[in-house]
Amino acid sequence: MTRHIEMLDALFKHATEGIVVVDKSGTIVMLNPKATELFGYPNTELTGKKIETLIPQRFNHNHVQYRDKYLEEPRARGMGHLMDLYARRHDGSEFPVEVSLSPFKTSEGEFVVSFVIDITERKMQENRIIEANLEIQKLNAELEERVSLRTKELATAIKKVEQSQEEVIRALKKERELNNMKSQFVTIASHEFRTPLATILSSASLIGRYPKTEDEDKRQKHVLRIKSAVTNLTEILNDFLSIGKLEEGRVHSVPVLMDLPEFCKNLIEEIKGLCKESQQIQFGYDGAAEVWLDKQLLRNVIFNLLSNAIKYSPEGKFIFFRVNTGAALVHIEIEDQGIGIPTADQAHVFERFFRAHNAGTAQGTGLGLNIVQNYIDLMGGKVTFSSEVTKGTTFHITLPNHQPAPAGND
Template structure:
């Protein structure tokens, strides 16, 4: 029995010596603490890592090796760990910092292993200084950042060159469009000149012949009892001159619109008074027993370009009178609210066919049923452009032989 005891004692001594040698020569720092957090064992590598002499750390709290800003929190973590101790690695979700004797800090990796003896519960900590790895990671991150910056710079340069190319192409396209617009405008001007010559030769010839004929006949009626005949021809001359003036005004207005000489200049005025004065002026264009019936709703004052609105009303009411028979009234209705003016002009004239209605605002367009009624085909086109200048809207409803209704909406 004594021999067996001696052999066991020698084996245990060898194991202790081997553990002691391993503890002393380990390349990792090893620190053993008790359940109160006091340091019981420190191997040479740990002393070297933390800058302490042999024996200096024994009996001190493990928080001695923790930076001050984390020490209080570490006490809570240690106490929680003591409730359910188990082998684990620390710092999985964040970097761990340790504190040397000279108060300097360095990054570490720590793994914990709990064990128990007859003296009580203990925890052994294995500590590795990862400063070199961190510096390499930092260098790698910096290299990646520089590469990323280079890539970003390269991408920005590529994007800049792409934008410059896109601008150049856009400018080229704009130049092309400007040339095309200039050519189209020149074509339109040539078309307008051609149509003007055609219309002028047709529209002017008949009125001038009428004026010449009436002027010649007036000279023959020298007797006082022939005064009625003279006045008849005088009225014919006046009416014909008015038609010629209307044609010339259309061409002049169109020219000013094309050159951008007409501007929208809103002013405040009383709309019902304006409409009644205008209706008095237009009595001369109305046929026998033909009247303009006017009604207004809402506020009286509006803020609109008075000159443009007058031209629009004159054109639309004149058209209504021109294309309506004798004794058929024209209806003008206006309604003003806080944001807009609504206008409705209605006649009971010859109307416009469904096929012609989409083109009524086109330049030089005349409906197929206009017959011998004089006109240039410019009036409604000019009205449309005036409404656009005033930032309004115009639309038309019509049926053959039932009449036409024009709706205007203008901001006030």
């Protein structure tokens, strides 16, 4: 028995953990050397003091309640694994601890032995790990932010490259269109110019063969042929000039207050010279005389449509030119009794250089209706048509009738 007591005494004295024994009232009755070392007290100074002496003052009040409740039903338990526990040294400093409680009984009464471990080094390591983790999280966040920023920059760069590619593709497409237009111009010009130039040369040569007064009719016949050929050449050149101006964005709609009936009558008088034998232009007008429209663009549109009606209608046919004006809109209708447009071609009539399959030998560049549509678009209007082969074609134009708003100050 004595041997066992000696062994227990040796374990108590040489244990690497602090051992504190308290009675049921929470009074310290025994400490081992390691405990006095941990708390910095002389060997016997703590004996007889309450366990709260070793607890930081801010926790004392609550600890008394916890201690009394525990001593009512004591049981073995560990403390400090899931919460931070701190002990107080003799000098008032604090240090983190881990505590295990074990109740026991003797003939002298009930006691609780506390095993106290100083975990300062562990806490320092944990804090270093936490700080390292925080630093890693910070670095990860910075990295993610950098990646996000680089991703956005890359996306922006890719978008710019795509835009540049699109611009290059548009430029190449525009260049191809321009080259095609130049090629088509050369083809059309060489073909369309040849006939009127040959007519002019031939008629000019023949006029010299009729010097006598009685040959006046023959001379006038050739003069008219020369005039007609020059008109055709002028129309071709005007078409190409118009396309060039439209491509460069140099054509704008500038509505002015105008007398539309007078304007139309003058235009009919001007175009009468192109009419074939017994062709007549029937003009009808309804509504207010004064409207707001762009004179030059309107002249080009009507002149083009009327000249087409004349060109593609046989001799002796009527061409109807009708105008109806309202407060907000102007409606124009030009109807012929000509060859009409084949159904298969109708979807392409406003395309540049397009000519219907039944146009035959009639002169033309295939630009007129494309220019008409562009001019009407510039005026904010709309153009449609209906046509039937051998029955004729009717073009319907709707244009806004309003005074332009005054330009604001920048």
